[in-house]
Amino acid sequence: MSNLPLEVLTMLGQTIMKVVPITIVLAVVFSVLTHFWACNPTGPWWRKRELVTDLCYWFFVPVFARVFRIGLLVIGAGVVFNIREADDLIAFYDNGHGPLSELPLWVQATLFLVLSDFMLYWLHRLFHGGGFWKYHAIHHSSEDLEWISAARFHPVNLLLGTIAVDVILLMAGISPNIMLWVGPFTTFHSAFVHANLNWTLGPFKYVLATPVFHRWHHTAMEVGGNTNFAGTFPLWDILFGTFRMPENALPDHYCADDGAIPHQIGGQLIYPFRQ
Numbered sequence: 001m002s003n004l005p006l007e008v009l010t011m012l013g014q015t016i017m018k019v020v021p022i023t024i025v026l027a028v029v030f031s032v033l034t035h036f037w038a039c040n041p042t043g044p045w046w047r048k049r050e051l052v053t054d055l056c057y058w059f060f061v062p063v064f065a066r067v068f069r070i071g072l073l074v075i076g077a078g079v080v081f082n083i084r085e086a087d088d089l090i091a092f093y094d095n096g097h098g099p100l101s102e103l104p105l106w107v108q109a110t111l112f113l114v115l116s117d118f119m120l121y122w123l124h125r126l127f128h129g130g131g132f133w134k135y136h137a138i139h140h141s142s143e144d145l146e147w148i149s150a151a152r153f154h155p156v157n158l159l160l161g162t163i164a165v166d167v168i169l170l171m172a173g174i175s176p177n178i179m180l181w182v183g184p185f186t187t188f189h190s191a192f193v194h195a196n197l198n199w200t201l202g203p204f205k206y207v208l209a210t211p212v213f214h215r216w217h218h219t220a221m222e223v224g225g226n227t228n229f230a231g232t233f234p235l236w237d238i239l240f241g242t243f244r245m246p247e248n249a250l251p252d253h254y255c256a257d258d259g260a261i262p263h264q265i266g267g268q269l270i271y272p273f274r275q
Contacts, residue, residue: 015063022187030147030195039198039215040252048144056265057151064155065163072167096175109178116165121236123161124229134272140256145218147191154272189232198250205245206234216244218254
C-alpha cells in the first residue's frame with residue numbers, strides 16, 4: 001500500500017507525457033488547416049475565448065479517464081467474474097478473453113468502433129434530455145468551437161459515456177491491445193470534428209463524421225443542437241432521423257442555451273450540482 005501514491009504519480013506523469021506531444025502535433029496540424037479552410041472567421045485557435053479552460057480539460061480528462069477506466073475494470077472483474085488477484089486480473093485483460101478475443105485484432109478494433117459509437121449515439125441523446133443535460137451542457141458551453149474544445153466534458157458525462165462504454169466492451173472480451181489502433185484514431189477524429197474547418201468530405205459525409213456535421217450539433221437547439229448525435233458514423237443519425245447537413249450553409253453560432261454556465265473549469269465542474 002505504501003507504493004500506491006508513487007504508482008499513481010507515475011501513472012499521471014506517463015499520461016501527461018503522452019498528451020504533450022499529441023497536443024503539439026494537433027496544434028500544428030489544425031493551425032495550418034484552419035488557416036486555409038476555416039468554417040468561421042474567428043481567428044486562430046490560440047486566441048479563442050476560454051482557452052485556459054479548454055487546456056485544463058485537455059490535460060485533466062485523459063488522466064481522469066485512465067484512472068476511472070482502470071478502476072472500473074478491476075471492480076467489474078471482481079463483481080462479475082470473481083477475479084480479484086493482481087496476476088489474475090492482468091491475465092484476464094491482457095489479451096482479452098472469450099470468443100471475441102480470438103478474432104483478428106483488426107476485426108476486434110472494427111467491432112469496438114462500431115459498437116461503441118452505436119452505444120454512445122444513444123447515450124448522447126440521453127444526455128440531451130431531462131436531468132442529464134446539465135452535465136452535457138458543459139461540453140456545449142464553448143462559444144468559439146475549436147479542436148481544443150473536444151475534451152471539454154464534465155466527469156459525470158465521461159463516466160456515463162465513453163468510460164462506461166469502454167469498460168463494457170473490454171469486459172465483454174475485446175482485447176485492450178486494439179487501443180493501440182483505436183486510441184490515436186479517436187483522439188485525432190474527436191479533435192478533427194471540433195476543428196474550425198468547412199470540410200464536409202462530399203459524399204463521404206454519410207460515412208464519417210466531419211467538422212461541419214458536428215458543428216451543426218453545437219448550434220442552438222432549434223437550429224441543429226438536437227441533431228447529429230453520432231461521434232464517428234453518421235449512419236446512426238440517418239437511420240434514426242437525426243441527420244442534418246443543409247446544402248450551401250455553414251453553422252456560425254455555438255453555445256449551450258444557458259447563460260449561467262461559468263467560464264472557468266472549477267465553476268463548470270460544480271455547476272450541474274447547483275441546478
